Amino acid sequence: MSDYDYDYFVIGGGSGGVRTARIAAGHGAKVGLAEEYRVGGTCVIRGCVPKKLLIYGAHFAEDLVDAERFGWTVNDKSFDWQTLRKNVLEEVDRIEGAYTSTLESHKVDVFHDRAVFQDAHTLKVGDRTITADKICIATGARPGRFPCEGQEHAITSNEVFHLEKLPDSILIAGGGYIANEFAGIFNELGSKVTVVNRSDKLLRAYDHSVVERMMHIATIKGIEFVYNAPFAKVEKREDGGVRVTTEGGETLEADLLLAAIGRPPNTDGLNLEDVGVDLTDKGAIRVDDASRTSVDNIFAVGDVTDRVQLTPVAIREGHALADTLFGGNPWTVDYDCIPSAVFSHPPIAQVGMTEAEARDTLGGVEIYTSDFRAMKNVLANRNERSLYKLVVDSATRKLVGAHMIGPDAPEIMQALAIAVKAGLTKEQVDATVAIHPTMAEELVLMR
Template identity: 45%
Template sequence: MSTYDYDLITIGAGSGGVSASRYAASMDARVAICEAGRVGGTCVLRGCVPKKIFMYSAQFADAFADAGGYGWQLPQAPVFELSRLTAAKNVEIDRLELEYRRALAASGAKLLSGRAEVLDPHTVQINGEKLTAQRLLIATGGSPNRPDIPGIELAVTSTEMLELTAPPRRLLILGSGYIGVEFAGIYHSFGSAVKLAYRGELPLRGFDGDLRKRLAKAMEDRGIELHRGFHPVRLERVGDEYICHGNDGLQLHADLVLNAMGRSPNTANLGLEQAGVALDPQTSAVKVDAYSRSSVPSIFAVGDVTDRLNLTPVAIAEGRAFVDTEFGGVPRSVNHATVASAVFSQPPLGHIGLSEEQAVQDGHRIQVFEADFRPMRNVLPGRNERSYMKLVVDADSNKVLGLHMIGTDAPEIVQGLAVAVTMGASKRDFDATVAVHPTMAEEFVLMRKPRA
């Protein structure tokens, strides 16, 4: 008989923690999962799910604008009420949280409500009670950064943006990662005058350069004001408005400021370092090996708290791989090199594999195939926004190293093609595929001449 209270104690009931806990319980492991707040984590409660609901709503602005080109006459100008959307979103989030709780209960995993702290490699304290487990899993996710900028506490974060009941007249967004560009598009469609201010030359650092350039142009064409090379040094409130001061003296005025300058792992005050768990000195992320094991053999971590690849499906995959390895007897790790992702900007983009810049940096001799065109759906409404697709191919092996797209339905298209890229498809495989016509996706199998 085990001398521990549980075989596994998980801290954090987000996507990764819940998935791992349910899966371990299905293997007859005795599992407890600790959560200080609501069940569901960032993705379900204040991230991808509610943000996608807002994105769907924002898309109606384009649909209404384009309807006339397709013969539709709207009897009156559409009226948007953010309060109704936020209320409907909250009902759906409540439903999803209840489903998460039901799924945990059905699996046999025990949900413990309260803030947990690690006391030693096998012991957790929650609500004053000490519990032991053979293994501990840290799945506490991440939260918005608070940069060392005077007055930054005046800015809201992505969490508050999803709870507004009326769009601000003027919105200033600091940061141009996926959170910044997504909310810029959403609230511009909701009627806000949006300014996006960031330190670099292009938004979405780390993505393929051609996608970044085209997204910046598309955002400006839509009326979003971009402030490149902006380094905020102070945020203040003067009367009813906020003023953000840049290091070059530029002042940006707004009725609401969104701090979208990154996220950090939730490792503070968990007792990890006292238990011997090594944290990254720059990010405070839990340092783990390929099997999600920390520097303490009995303590593991998955998801955003490890700052490896901060995507919900990755956290779920890491959690399940951990369970297979530790409880299923099948050692398995997650390949982070070939993971598709999307940004629900306007227009959206998706990609998998290496960017052109990364491929060159890694020493590949490459060929680049691309298609740049005005989608058929934009012609009748007179919309000039273009779509762009790109394949980065190893010139020696003919293997597709990276696939990139910006344009309508890019996330859905890239998800399908990600299967081929994950399997190691060659450019010849793409060429041998018969196109589905007329579609946008067919352009990926019709590219024949590499870029000069």
Template identity: 45%
Template structure:
């Protein structure tokens, strides 16, 4: 049977674009459909604009700290519209690069919604149906908002990047990456910020020491962090919004922000109609090679709910091409993936948490909490925490956890060592770079537990 395409990709985000570009470069006839903007969640409404906002919010403390180093800093102010314009220009530039890379590789772009019409068929909203030997679903995720009265009055991260004006007061709901990062962003931009989370500690899945350290640091900076609390209803008032809380209390705000997670974006794609199995959470069920229960249909990225990180989606897309088009069956590697949470302080982590490691056997814990050099002259009451999780039997470093300035930059390189199987003695033999905060990773000698 002759097909219109060797590969048709539904979704123009990081994973889909990588797969489409590599397959096209290898000579495959590729079509890619994106109903919004090429670049997906990360580039358009996620990692990239978020990190730009993190940079913008950090200047408030930088201006304060500069005085301790002899700078005379005059009156400062932040202009939200100016920032938005600069941010939008950068996002548009990156979007054009994604499109250009696909086009230059020879892929055909369809700027419309696409749905699965059969094991080898894709229906295009712009009209018509195309056939493909292989279909790759890479539609990412969408924000989840709990069902409650007034839920439509709240916003998610999708809308946060396009607010007409910076709010005076914001109430954030949730305890994951998005809620915690935006709480720090808004606070840094001068917004009165409250974060409520229904559990007893946010950032579930991270090392408990790091979670507590970040919570204490955020509260010390002025973020109103409330655990064991939740929003159950929202209503409009003459002065903004009023949120009713699970405890029976109320909280007023100009903006109620739901950072309550994201769900796989599979609704209305026609997947179940053609036999593609979904998990109870709506993710595409795939095997180790990203193949769904329909042999011609694959899925990568957040839509599979394996590990919702952009670099992971990119690796999954590349592994798919190796497997299907290059004849080299390749499983994407989800072990020892380093990640960062861009709160203030920043958090970086790779490998096992102390809790995970203890569940597997005996461990040694090395931990240091200290005041960084920058804080000595700035006068800021700030600390850094670094932690190594070591398996005594073979001295292998199972996990590295950092909370403090530039933790994301440090954990990328620490991730190389952990992935290679470095031992505590390998860390010890490494000469420190002085004076840096990172040198603490190679100078901790005595276990604390």
């Protein structure tokens, strides 16, 4: 018999926490999990899943216009925000139920309470004291706040899915994927959108030429961009709107302010310092390649470690940890060539090195591009061009990076990521017969 209540206890019921708990239980471990809010975490409850559903809904604004060129007559077009919001939140409820059922079917004990360390093996979970041989922290991250007066007048991505009505105008602070995705959503749904960035660059991790194309298209669609404008003060107007004063003295006003300025790790209040778990300067949990913290029996996966803040990465980290600890199959996550996407309008996707990174790292590179209008856009008279780029190592002819912006770019990139990850050469890509007519065929026709 074990000296502990559980072989494995997971703090946090997000994607990484649910996966590691389920896999560990499947290996025969006695597993408990604490989630103080809702099972599913940021991705399912207030992140990528509901946001992608809003993106689908928003894109109908363009599709209904384009339909007329394809012979369709669409009369009395109108949009009801509360219908979309209601259906999205109901889908979130459904998925949360599925996550919970998965844990229960694997006999994971779920506690809907906050867990706090008392010592390396002991947790206070609500009003219970629970002990565990091994503990995994999977508490994720939270939306960042402005370091200025009036920060409480902004909403974050946590609240945006619950708005009672759409704003006529919105300021979105941030230059990352969250800011640009919500900019596209609100713009398509009819709000006047202004993206305000504290620096002079958007989407720093993405290829420069693809980001430039996204900004060009977004500007034509009516989104405004303000750069080098860190906030000095946020005020509430008498009519309920907001007034922002930048450090440069500029004043910006709108009905709503959305803060999308990064996601700091959720480590506050867990009592980690007293237990001896080391944190980075940014408050993330410091772990080794096997997700082990500075305390031998305590581990951490997902956004709380701030390695790569992506749901599929958290899932793989949690799976690897459970297999290693309880499955007799030790393995670690390979962080090389992780594909990613920005679900803007149109979306961006990439894998591997950007052109700039390849030139700095490899020296000799060859760049192949295709700049074209998708067939659907041509007939719709929509002057919106896609851009595909392949980055090739001159010495080995291997494909080391791929970048694209255009309809369905993330769907296409998932398959292309296999080629980059596998180290296929440009000649092997060229030898692949095209599927015609498709946008994706451009990838095998670049010469």
